[in-house]
Amino acid sequence: MEIETIVIYAGITIFSFGLFIISILGLRKHRTIKILFVTLAFLMFFIRGVILSLSLINNLSKEIVSSSFFWLLDLIILALLLIATIKR
Amino acid sequence: MQMESIVIYGCMTIFALGLLVVSIFSYRKYRNNKLIFVSLSFLMFFIKGVLLSIGMFNQQIQDLMQSPYNGIFDFVILTLLLLATLKR
Amino acid sequence: MKDHIDFEIRRQIYSLISKNPGLHLSKIAKILNARISHVEYHLLYLKKHQLIQEEKGTGYVRYYCKGEVSTRNKKILTLLQLEIPLIIVLFLIKNENSRHVDILKSLDISRSTLSYHLKKLVKHGYLKVKEADGERRYSVNNKEGIIRLLIQYKPYNLIDNFRDLWSDITLE
Numbered sequence: 001m002e003i004e005t006i007v008i009y010a011g012i013t014i015f016s017f018g019l020f021i022i023s024i025l026g027l028r029k030h031r032t033i034k035i036l037f038v039t040l041a042f043l044m045f046f047i048r049g050v051i052l053s054l055s056l057i058n059n060l061s062k063e064i065v066s067s068s069f070f071w072l073l074d075l076i077i078l079a080l081l082l083i084a085t086i087k088r
Numbered sequence: 089m090q091m092e093s094i095v096i097y098g099c100m101t102i103f104a105l106g107l108l109v110v111s112i113f114s115y116r117k118y119r120n121n122k123l124i125f126v127s128l129s130f131l132m133f134f135i136k137g138v139l140l141s142i143g144m145f146n147q148q149i150q151d152l153m154q155s156p157y158n159g160i161f162d163f164v165i166l167t168l169l170l171l172a173t174l175k176r
Numbered sequence: 177m178k179d180h181i182d183f184e185i186r187r188q189i190y191s192l193i194s195k196n197p198g199l200h201l202s203k204i205a206k207i208l209n210a211r212i213s214h215v216e217y218h219l220l221y222l223k224k225h226q227l228i229q230e231e232k233g234t235g236y237v238r239y240y241c242k243g244e245v246s247t248r249n250k251k252i253l254t255l256l257q258l259e260i261p262l263i264i265v266l267f268l269i270k271n272e273n274s275r276h277v278d279i280l281k282s283l284d285i286s287r288s289t290l291s292y293h294l295k296k297l298v299k300h301g302y303l304k305v306k307e308a309d310g311e312r313r314y315s316v317n318n319k320e321g322i323i324r325l326l327i328q329y330k331p332y333n334l335i336d337n338f339r340d341l342w343s344d345i346t347l348e
Contacts, residue, residue, distance in 0.1 A: 005156040008163050015166035022173045026345040030195065034341050045166065052159060066154060068093050071140065075096050078103035078133060085110055085338050114338045126342050173347050 009056065013049030020046050037084035041077045048073045093144065101137030108134050125172035129165045136161045179266040183326065185210070186218050190327050193228055193239050195344075200236040225323050253325055255300055260285060261293050262326075265302060265316060269323060273306065273313040 020042040027035045051070070055061035064070055111127040114120075136158075143150035152158065188208060193199055199207075205215040219239065222228045230237050256262050267282055268274060280290055294314060297303045304317045316322055330336070 002156070005159070008156070008159040012159060012162045012166060015163070015170050019166065019169055019173065022347050023345050025347070030344045032344070034337075035344055038341065038345060045162075048162070052162075068090065068096060071093070071096050071100070074133075074136075075100050075103070078100055078107065081107060082103050084341055085107060086334065088332050088337070110334060110338050114335045117335055118339050120339065120343075122342055122346075123339065172342060173345055175346075 006056065009049065009052045013046065013053050016042055016045035016049045034084045034087045037080045037087065041080035041084070044073055044077045044080065048077075097137060097140040097144065101134065101141055104130055104133035104137045122172045122175040125168045125175065129168035129172070132161055132165045132168065136165075179270060180263055182218070183266055185214075186222060186327050187330060189215065189218050190222060190227060190241065191330065194241045197240045198231075198238045200238050204239070222327065225320065225327070227324060227327050253329055255296065255302065256322075256326065260289065261297055261302075264290070264293055264297065265322065265326075268303065268314055268316045269319060272315040272319075273308075274315075275311050275313055279314070 020039065023035060023039040023042050027039050048070075051061050051064055055065045108127065108130040111123060111130050115123040115127055139149055140153055143153045185208075189204060192204060192207060201216060201219065202212060204219075205212045208215065219228065223230065226242055228239050229242055230239050232238075256265060263283060264279065267279060271278065271282075276290065276294065279294075280287060283290070294303065298305055298314075301317055302322065303314050306313045306315070
């Protein structure tokens with residue numbers, strides 16, 4: 001377990017959580033469906049970060065990370081951001 | 089090469105490209121520094137999608153994208169998005 | 177062209193107040209990165225056309241929006257989502273009873289294009305025509321109503337949508 005991997009995965013988890021909180025604040029203020037989609041995208045990012053961090057210590061998470069399901073999370077994130085952009 | 093991987097990577101690349109194009113046009117119109125960071129994050133998403141797609145034909149790139157170092161992409165994307173939310 | 181720019185700025189101010197009711201003048205100017213005198217001029221316009229109201233209190237005058245655009249009225253704006261009909265209407269809002277040649281002198285469009293759009297705008301009821309001294313003079317039909325709709329309702333634009341989305345997700 002290299003130190004840079006731990007730092008990268010921890011950074012992903014913390015930053016995505018920060019973005020999730022910021023988007024929730026935006027959602028509370030503006031109450032638009034578009035921001036809801038962005039919030040969900042950052043939530044998916046956070047889930048991704050948690051799975052990556054857990055993969056350092058847990059074999060099940062390691063299997064998830066090496067499966068195509070893991071990249072599906074990326075696709076879902078992009079799809080949510082795209083919907084947020086297109087939505088009126 | 090599994091069918092679902094092709095679909096996921098292909099869609100990721102296309103969605104990221106779409107968001108990148110929209111963000112570039114938006115920046116050109118409004119010259120808002122926030123949008124530079126958002127554009128760069130979608131550029132990183134696009135590069136990631138392209139590398140994943142190429143990785144289906146190139147073992148070296150596939151190994152790189154399967155390694156923990158691919159987390160650097162996510163880390164950079166999240167950093168750029170965080171900087172975007174901090175900018176007015 | 178200046179009318180178009182003024183109209184866009186007024187729309188931005190209206191949109192900002194609509195999202196953040198109770199803003200005062202200097203805050204609006206700061207957010208839009210505009211001169212206070214400029215913003216004040218546009219706020220006066222919006223107040224004059226009953227689009228915003230002001231409330232005095234705690235040392236500041238604060239601004240709030242008035243009224244919402246109905247779905248029926250949004251449909252009326254369909255033709256005005258195009259640039260040329262919009263600039264013609266904006267010109268006629270300021271210059272009522274203008275002749276074809278007056279409009280042509282002030283706008284950077286060809287004679288045939290102007291004739292085509294004037295015909296369309298009259299046909300759809302945006303403009304009215306008066307014959308005087310053998311000449312046709314054009315004015316906006318229901319001027320106040322059109323002004324309100326133009327300021328209150330922003331037609332869908334993907335690029336603007338994207339910018340607005342990321343503007344709303346800010347830590348402050």
